[in-house]
Amino acid sequence: MPVGTLASVKGVPQEVLEELGVQILLGNTYHLYLRPGIEQVKKLGGLHRFMSWRRAILTDSGGFQVFSLNDLRKVTEEGVTFRSHLDGSSHFFSPENAMRAQIGLGADIIMAFDECTEYPADRERVRASMELTLRWAARSKSYFEDHKNDVPWHDHVGPDAPVREGERQLAGGAAHEAAELGSAGRTRASAPTYSTQALFGIVQGGMDLALRRESAERTIEIGFPGYAIGGLSVGEPRAVTREVVEATIEHLPADKPRYLMGVGTPEEIVEYANLGIDMTDCVLPTRAARHGLLFTSEGRVSIKQAQYAGDEGPLDPACRCRVCSRYSRAYLRHLYASNEVLAQVLNTVHNLSFYLDTMRAVRHSISLGKGPGFLSEVWSRAKP
């Protein structure tokens, strides 16, 4: 999932995201809560309609963002008081109002409000944090069950409305595409059976494998249509990340989406897909693009380097995106060195294309029954 923090994947129009084959975007509840505000988005028919995006959206709960504020927050049993990074104003997120916010935004998939445990942390701290996340998960689900029909598009089943096919669409983009294609002729008579969002639970437990197992089992007891692994990529070594993912995923049901939050490089997403992860999100392809770091089939390219100033070749000879089809490394290097806005735009389009191609290759490999294992070799060769 490309990250569209403020209802925009930075620099890339929605029609280009569609052309790239993006099936689902991530939006950040914390940022959208501050700007333009939940009530505003809700009044405008929800996030899909607001940003003109008919495909799927997932919103995070705001928990991770709020926990990133460090000194600007205070956690209690009830929730988290925090200060806006924009103007210092004071706000409060609880499981209930994080759900209210995400219902107001109206994404297809929303996330339980959790505490992202800091790293490193001792065992008692990790257990206490995990227990808090479990209580918040139950409160998130309870609030959601009572209010799931408040979603802005709930009663809006016209041809302009984003189409909901419920959980079935969420596990596979193809089904969603089909639903989207069918929307023009949709009538009330054929309205979807499901018309609520899907609330996913989040497994915590720090780097402690026993606590991860306990968190997984007790989150499953609460019961969600999909499960995320949170609290990783918070500074731990990559070998530890992998170990925790392996130890957690075996306790998550294989017939429900398994979502690894905030990961990672192209090699990592292939590696985790190989372990059974169905979904990931990461700012890396878009943020790296803005800093001139580009992912290619020949390895990383830091486009700012002088060696590219006279390079007439495409950024990635194996890539068929609109950037590699048209522009040279020399031109991309010039745009970056000259601080041209188009550098951000083109670099982001290419990196997203590379990530989406990677996931298409993974899906193709799975569909052939080979498993994505062989891709790991491809990517390990591609490492700089």
Place this chain on the structure above:
Amino acid sequence: MPVGTLASVKGVPQEVLEELGVQILLGNTYHLYLRPGIEQVKKLGGLHRFMSWRRAILTDSGGFQVFSLNDLRKVTEEGVTFRSHLDGSSHFFSPENAMRAQIGLGADIIMAFDECTEYPADRERVRASMELTLRWAARSKSYFEDHKNDVPWHDHVGPDAPVREGERQLAGGAAHEAAELGSAGRTRASAPTYSTQALFGIVQGGMDLALRRESAERTIEIGFPGYAIGGLSVGEPRAVTREVVEATIEHLPADKPRYLMGVGTPEEIVEYANLGIDMTDCVLPTRAARHGLLFTSEGRVSIKQAQYAGDEGPLDPACRCRVCSRYSRAYLRHLYASNEVLAQVLNTVHNLSFYLDTMRAVRHSISLGKGPGFLSEVWSRAKP
């Protein structure tokens, strides 16, 4: 002509410019001379190939840009010594090396090196400046005639090369489009008769109508395939601009392109087209877009205003550009208020679309034999 200072119309990929119907872009020699450098562009086959733009390009001479540096320049008979706005390094532009630079860039239309007279200036100063521009025009032409075959694409008549149809293509985009469409099957046997750039002269003379007439007549004596009116939009009242344009254009041949440099608003370009101006360039549509000022058929929209936060309507209901077809004023306002890069991209696409639609309406009106006069009424009603 949209302005693509550094080989990019800020934020807009070339394929979108093509979709908008842009027939010709302006590049700034001064900026390209500093970054990426003339030799670099020349080695890469010229500006068209470097930026992957097969349609027409005009480069200015660098004169206006250098004169904008104020304290950083020194003018002599020989040329102008100036300091880079980037690193303070010292450089020298003369008619000869401004031609050398523009031949190296390889635009379809290049401009004589002139002195843009400051405003206000007394009559003696204006005359002296005009005389200098005339001597520089003769030197520009002389250097160009001796070196016009040094253009990077001169001997390159493969299917990848931008096609040159010489002066015939320059006066009309349709002819150029036809030339472009015909390029795939082109062979050496059918290589164009003309394969040089077109060097335009520039009329100066400040706000003095007699000097403008003299400058026009003596520039025509030197002889160019097109003539520009320079030295306007330098701080003088709009009524004076109009008076000077009217007094100058009557002395320019109607069968050659007449180019008014650095003008203006949509109303102004219609007004000047009505007087006989064939070409204009201005940073206004692109720069205003980046500051949230949008041109619409209903007048100016300052998209940052809070009144648009809940406005679900399109930016301009009469516009069919990809922005107005898809996004709401509320979304555009949010992007701008949140400082999202996409705001620059979408706002620029719309403003360019509005300008190009305006010029299409002007051409249509001319083709109907009505003259563009009635459009002035349309735009005067549209003024805020």
